[in-house]
Amino acid sequence: MLLVVETIGIDVGGTKVLGVALDPSCPDVVRAEQRVPTPEGGDGLVDTLLALVVGLSAPAARVGVGVPGLVDRQGTLRMGPHLRRLHDVPLAEVLTQRSGRLTVVDNDANCHAVAEQAAGSARGYDEALVVTLGTGIGAGIITGGRLLRGANGFAGEPGHMVVDPNGPPCPCGKRGCWERFASGTGFARLGRDAAYGGRLDGAVERAGGDPEALRGEHVTAAARAGDAEALTVVGQLAHWIALGLANLVNVLDPAVIVIGGGLVEAADLLLPEVQMRFSDLVMAGDRRPAVPIVAAALGDRAGAIGAALLAAEGG
Ligand SMILES: [Zn+2]
Incomplete structure:
Protein backbone atom coordinates (compact mmCIF):
# COMPACT_ATOMS: atom_id res chain seq x y z
CA MET A 1 0.00 0.00 0.00
CA LEU A 2 1.30 3.43 -0.90
CA LEU A 3 1.73 5.82 1.98
CA VAL A 4 0.15 9.15 1.11
CA VAL A 5 2.04 12.04 2.71
CA GLU A 6 -0.23 15.01 2.87
CA THR A 7 0.91 18.59 2.82
CA ILE A 8 -1.01 21.67 3.87
CA GLY A 9 -0.97 24.78 1.68
CA ILE A 10 -2.39 28.13 2.81
CA ASP A 11 -2.92 31.25 0.71
CA VAL A 12 -3.29 34.56 2.56
CA GLY A 13 -5.35 37.01 0.54
CA GLY A 14 -6.41 40.59 1.25
CA THR A 15 -9.86 39.48 2.42
CA LYS A 16 -9.71 35.71 2.93
CA VAL A 17 -7.30 32.96 3.92
CA LEU A 18 -7.71 29.67 2.05
CA GLY A 19 -6.16 26.42 3.26
CA VAL A 20 -6.00 23.06 1.46
CA ALA A 21 -4.62 19.61 2.24
CA LEU A 22 -3.30 17.52 -0.62
CA ASP A 23 -0.87 14.83 -1.68
CA PRO A 24 1.91 16.73 -3.48
CA SER A 25 2.24 13.95 -6.06
CA CYS A 26 -1.41 14.62 -7.11
CA PRO A 27 -1.73 18.43 -6.99
CA ASP A 28 -4.98 18.28 -8.99
CA VAL A 29 -6.79 16.60 -6.07
CA VAL A 30 -7.55 18.75 -3.02
CA ARG A 31 -8.62 16.49 -0.11
CA ALA A 32 -9.80 19.19 2.28
CA GLU A 33 -10.35 22.91 2.11
CA GLN A 34 -11.16 25.74 4.56
CA ARG A 35 -11.72 29.46 4.08
CA VAL A 36 -11.68 32.11 6.81
CA PRO A 37 -11.58 35.94 6.76
CA THR A 38 -8.13 37.59 6.81
CA PRO A 39 -7.49 39.03 10.30
CA GLU A 40 -5.67 42.28 10.96
CA GLY A 41 -2.16 42.33 12.36
CA GLY A 42 0.63 39.78 12.70
CA ASP A 43 -0.59 38.03 15.88
CA GLY A 44 -4.07 37.55 14.43
CA LEU A 45 -2.59 36.15 11.25
CA VAL A 46 -0.38 33.64 13.08
CA ASP A 47 -3.34 32.45 15.20
CA THR A 48 -5.51 32.11 12.08
CA LEU A 49 -2.85 30.12 10.25
CA LEU A 50 -2.32 27.79 13.24
CA ALA A 51 -6.08 27.22 13.53
CA LEU A 52 -6.22 26.30 9.83
CA VAL A 53 -3.37 23.81 10.22
CA VAL A 54 -5.28 22.12 13.05
CA GLY A 55 -8.64 22.45 11.28
CA LEU A 56 -7.44 20.74 8.12
CA SER A 57 -6.54 17.83 10.40
CA ALA A 58 -4.10 16.33 7.96
CA PRO A 59 -1.36 14.01 9.15
CA ALA A 60 0.90 16.47 7.41
CA ALA A 61 4.54 16.95 8.29
CA ARG A 62 4.90 20.12 6.29
CA VAL A 63 3.02 23.36 5.77
CA GLY A 64 3.42 25.99 3.04
CA VAL A 65 2.06 29.52 3.30
CA GLY A 66 1.79 32.12 0.53
CA VAL A 67 1.49 35.79 1.51
CA PRO A 68 1.23 38.93 -0.64
CA GLY A 69 4.37 41.01 -0.29
CA LEU A 70 8.13 40.75 -0.01
CA VAL A 71 9.14 37.48 1.66
CA ASP A 72 12.83 36.83 2.19
CA ARG A 73 14.57 33.49 1.86
CA GLN A 74 14.15 32.78 5.58
CA GLY A 75 10.37 33.11 5.26
CA THR A 76 10.09 36.52 6.93
CA LEU A 77 7.42 38.81 5.53
CA ARG A 78 9.38 42.04 5.09
CA MET A 79 6.54 44.14 3.74
CA GLY A 80 2.99 43.47 2.62
CA PRO A 81 1.46 46.56 1.00
CA HIS A 82 -2.01 44.98 1.02
CA LEU A 83 -1.81 43.57 4.57
CA ARG A 84 -2.14 46.43 7.01
CA ARG A 85 0.36 46.70 9.88
CA LEU A 86 2.33 43.66 8.77
CA HIS A 87 6.05 44.02 8.23
CA ASP A 88 9.15 42.17 9.44
CA VAL A 89 7.09 39.21 10.66
CA PRO A 90 9.25 36.01 10.89
CA LEU A 91 6.30 33.87 9.83
CA ALA A 92 8.16 30.68 8.89
CA GLU A 93 10.08 30.60 12.18
CA VAL A 94 7.08 31.37 14.38
CA LEU A 95 4.76 28.94 12.59
CA THR A 96 7.33 26.12 12.62
CA GLN A 97 7.85 26.59 16.37
CA ARG A 98 4.21 26.87 17.31
CA SER A 99 2.75 24.23 14.98
CA GLY A 100 5.54 21.68 15.40
CA ARG A 101 5.50 21.25 11.60
CA LEU A 102 8.16 22.44 9.21
CA THR A 103 6.60 25.53 7.61
CA VAL A 104 7.84 27.40 4.56
CA VAL A 105 6.56 30.86 3.63
CA ASP A 106 6.77 32.38 0.18
CA ASN A 107 5.28 35.15 -1.91
CA ASP A 108 1.70 34.32 -2.95
CA ALA A 109 2.27 34.89 -6.66
CA ASN A 110 5.31 32.60 -6.57
CA CYS A 111 2.96 29.95 -5.16
CA HIS A 112 0.46 30.60 -7.99
CA ALA A 113 3.23 30.14 -10.54
CA VAL A 114 4.43 26.85 -9.04
CA ALA A 115 0.86 25.49 -9.04
CA GLU A 116 0.11 26.56 -12.61
CA GLN A 117 3.38 24.99 -13.75
CA ALA A 118 2.65 21.71 -11.93
CA ALA A 119 -1.02 21.30 -12.77
CA GLY A 120 -2.35 24.28 -14.71
CA SER A 121 -1.84 26.46 -17.77
CA ALA A 122 1.98 26.61 -17.53
CA ARG A 123 2.36 22.83 -17.43
ZN1 LIG B 1 3.55 50.26 -5.71
Missing part, protein backbone atom coordinates in the same frame (compact mmCIF):
# COMPACT_ATOMS: atom_id res chain seq x y z
CA GLY A 124 5.10 21.71 -19.80
CA TYR A 125 6.79 25.11 -19.98
CA ASP A 126 10.28 25.79 -18.61
CA GLU A 127 10.06 29.51 -19.42
CA ALA A 128 6.81 31.01 -18.17
CA LEU A 129 5.53 34.22 -16.65
CA VAL A 130 2.54 33.90 -14.32
CA VAL A 131 0.88 37.23 -13.48
CA THR A 132 -1.98 37.60 -11.00
CA LEU A 133 -4.29 40.56 -11.58
CA GLY A 134 -6.36 41.06 -8.44
CA THR A 135 -6.48 43.81 -5.82
CA GLY A 136 -2.84 44.34 -6.78
CA ILE A 137 -0.53 42.59 -9.25
CA GLY A 138 1.78 39.73 -8.39
CA ALA A 139 4.03 37.56 -10.52
CA GLY A 140 6.02 34.37 -10.47
CA ILE A 141 8.78 33.92 -13.02
CA ILE A 142 9.68 30.38 -14.09
CA THR A 143 13.00 30.15 -15.92
CA GLY A 144 15.00 27.02 -16.64
CA GLY A 145 12.04 25.15 -15.13
CA ARG A 146 12.58 26.81 -11.72
CA LEU A 147 11.19 29.78 -9.90
CA LEU A 148 13.39 32.88 -10.26
CA ARG A 149 14.06 34.16 -6.75
CA GLY A 150 16.74 36.85 -6.99
CA ALA A 151 19.39 37.68 -4.37
CA ASN A 152 16.94 38.10 -1.47
CA GLY A 153 13.89 36.16 -2.63
CA PHE A 154 12.20 39.37 -3.80
CA ALA A 155 12.18 38.73 -7.59
CA GLY A 156 8.86 39.00 -9.40
CA GLU A 157 7.19 42.18 -8.16
CA PRO A 158 6.28 43.83 -11.49
CA GLY A 159 3.15 45.34 -9.96
CA HIS A 160 5.42 48.04 -8.56
CA MET A 161 7.18 48.94 -11.81
CA VAL A 162 6.49 52.66 -12.14
CA VAL A 163 4.65 53.26 -15.42
CA ASP A 164 3.63 56.88 -14.68
CA PRO A 165 5.79 58.88 -12.23
CA ASN A 166 2.92 61.35 -11.83
CA GLY A 167 0.30 58.65 -11.42
CA PRO A 168 -1.89 57.85 -8.40
CA PRO A 169 -0.29 56.87 -5.06
CA CYS A 170 0.28 53.17 -4.38
CA PRO A 171 0.04 51.33 -1.02
CA CYS A 172 3.79 50.56 -1.43
CA GLY A 173 4.55 54.26 -0.90
CA LYS A 174 5.45 55.11 -4.52
CA ARG A 175 3.35 56.70 -7.28
CA GLY A 176 2.12 55.41 -10.61
CA CYS A 177 2.94 51.71 -10.12
CA TRP A 178 1.68 49.33 -12.83
CA GLU A 179 -0.85 47.79 -10.42
CA ARG A 180 -2.58 51.17 -9.99
CA PHE A 181 -3.63 50.85 -13.66
CA ALA A 182 -3.74 47.17 -14.61
CA SER A 183 -5.25 45.39 -11.55
CA GLY A 184 -8.87 44.94 -10.50
CA THR A 185 -8.45 48.13 -8.45
CA GLY A 186 -7.08 49.93 -11.52
CA PHE A 187 -10.01 48.70 -13.61
CA ALA A 188 -12.50 50.17 -11.13
CA ARG A 189 -10.60 53.46 -11.16
CA LEU A 190 -10.61 53.62 -14.97
CA GLY A 191 -14.36 52.96 -14.83
CA ARG A 192 -15.01 55.67 -12.22
CA ASP A 193 -12.96 58.20 -14.23
CA ALA A 194 -15.15 57.47 -17.26
CA ALA A 195 -18.33 57.60 -15.17
CA TYR A 196 -17.50 61.00 -13.64
CA GLY A 197 -16.75 62.20 -17.18
CA GLY A 198 -20.39 61.52 -18.00
CA ARG A 199 -19.75 58.29 -19.85
CA LEU A 200 -20.47 54.70 -18.88
CA ASP A 201 -24.17 55.12 -18.00
CA GLY A 202 -24.89 51.43 -18.64
CA ALA A 203 -22.28 50.30 -16.12
CA VAL A 204 -23.24 52.96 -13.54
CA GLU A 205 -26.85 51.76 -13.73
CA ARG A 206 -25.61 48.26 -12.82
CA ALA A 207 -23.79 49.82 -9.82
CA GLY A 208 -27.10 51.18 -8.48
CA GLY A 209 -26.64 54.60 -10.11
CA ASP A 210 -23.64 55.57 -7.95
CA PRO A 211 -20.34 56.08 -9.85
CA GLU A 212 -18.43 55.66 -6.56
CA ALA A 213 -19.86 52.14 -6.21
CA LEU A 214 -18.66 51.18 -9.68
CA ARG A 215 -16.57 47.98 -9.81
CA GLY A 216 -14.89 46.13 -12.63
CA GLU A 217 -17.67 43.54 -12.77
CA HIS A 218 -20.24 46.26 -13.56
CA VAL A 219 -18.10 47.40 -16.49
CA THR A 220 -17.59 43.86 -17.79
CA ALA A 221 -21.32 43.10 -17.50
CA ALA A 222 -22.14 46.22 -19.55
CA ALA A 223 -19.38 45.38 -22.06
CA ARG A 224 -20.75 41.84 -22.48
CA ALA A 225 -24.13 43.40 -23.28
CA GLY A 226 -22.45 45.33 -26.11
CA ASP A 227 -22.22 48.74 -24.36
CA ALA A 228 -19.69 50.69 -26.50
CA GLU A 229 -18.51 52.95 -23.64
CA ALA A 230 -17.89 49.95 -21.39
CA LEU A 231 -15.96 48.24 -24.20
CA THR A 232 -13.78 51.37 -24.45
CA VAL A 233 -12.87 51.11 -20.74
CA VAL A 234 -12.09 47.38 -21.18
CA GLY A 235 -9.80 48.44 -24.03
CA GLN A 236 -8.04 50.97 -21.76
CA LEU A 237 -7.48 48.28 -19.13
CA ALA A 238 -6.20 45.91 -21.84
CA HIS A 239 -3.74 48.59 -22.96
CA TRP A 240 -2.28 48.99 -19.46
CA ILE A 241 -2.03 45.22 -18.95
CA ALA A 242 -0.38 44.76 -22.37
CA LEU A 243 2.09 47.60 -21.74
CA GLY A 244 3.44 45.98 -18.57
CA LEU A 245 3.50 42.51 -20.13
CA ALA A 246 5.42 43.82 -23.15
CA ASN A 247 8.05 45.37 -20.85
CA LEU A 248 8.34 42.09 -18.93
CA VAL A 249 8.65 40.02 -22.11
CA ASN A 250 11.40 42.35 -23.38
CA VAL A 251 13.35 41.49 -20.21
CA LEU A 252 12.43 37.83 -19.60
CA ASP A 253 11.49 36.28 -22.99
CA PRO A 254 8.98 33.72 -21.65
CA ALA A 255 7.31 31.14 -23.91
CA VAL A 256 3.88 31.71 -22.33
CA ILE A 257 2.14 34.23 -20.09
CA VAL A 258 -0.48 32.87 -17.69
CA ILE A 259 -2.94 35.39 -16.24
CA GLY A 260 -4.54 34.60 -12.87
CA GLY A 261 -6.25 36.56 -10.10
CA GLY A 262 -9.73 38.04 -9.93
CA LEU A 263 -9.62 39.66 -13.38
CA VAL A 264 -9.36 36.21 -14.95
CA GLU A 265 -13.16 36.06 -14.63
CA ALA A 266 -13.22 38.53 -17.53
CA ALA A 267 -10.61 36.58 -19.51
CA ASP A 268 -12.93 35.91 -22.45
CA LEU A 269 -13.50 39.64 -22.88
CA LEU A 270 -10.08 40.88 -21.87
CA LEU A 271 -7.36 38.52 -23.10
CA PRO A 272 -8.00 38.84 -26.87
CA GLU A 273 -7.76 42.64 -26.41
CA VAL A 274 -4.55 42.28 -24.37
CA GLN A 275 -3.00 39.90 -26.93
CA MET A 276 -3.72 42.29 -29.81
CA ARG A 277 -2.21 45.31 -28.03
CA PHE A 278 0.73 43.30 -26.68
CA SER A 279 1.87 42.38 -30.19
CA ASP A 280 2.14 46.09 -31.04
CA LEU A 281 3.91 47.03 -27.78
CA VAL A 282 6.53 44.29 -27.43
CA MET A 283 9.86 44.79 -29.20
CA ALA A 284 9.76 43.39 -32.76
CA GLY A 285 6.30 41.90 -32.22
CA ASP A 286 6.08 40.94 -35.89
CA ARG A 287 9.50 39.27 -35.97
CA ARG A 288 9.44 37.05 -32.86
CA PRO A 289 7.49 33.89 -32.02
CA ALA A 290 4.05 34.66 -30.63
CA VAL A 291 3.79 34.65 -26.83
CA PRO A 292 0.39 33.18 -25.95
CA ILE A 293 -1.40 35.02 -23.14
CA VAL A 294 -3.72 32.48 -21.50
CA ALA A 295 -5.99 32.27 -18.47
CA ALA A 296 -4.85 30.41 -15.34
CA ALA A 297 -6.51 27.04 -14.84
CA LEU A 298 -6.61 26.52 -11.08
CA GLY A 299 -8.79 29.43 -9.95
CA ASP A 300 -8.49 30.82 -6.43
CA ARG A 301 -7.00 27.57 -5.09
CA ALA A 302 -3.76 28.06 -7.07
CA GLY A 303 -1.91 29.93 -4.31
CA ALA A 304 -2.73 27.34 -1.65
CA ILE A 305 -1.87 24.42 -3.96
CA GLY A 306 1.46 26.04 -4.89
CA ALA A 307 2.27 26.73 -1.23
CA ALA A 308 1.78 23.02 -0.47
CA LEU A 309 4.04 22.05 -3.39
CA LEU A 310 6.78 24.46 -2.24
CA ALA A 311 6.52 23.03 1.28
CA ALA A 312 6.88 19.51 -0.09
CA GLU A 313 10.08 20.36 -1.94
CA GLY A 314 11.54 22.80 0.62
CA GLY A 315 13.29 22.39 3.93
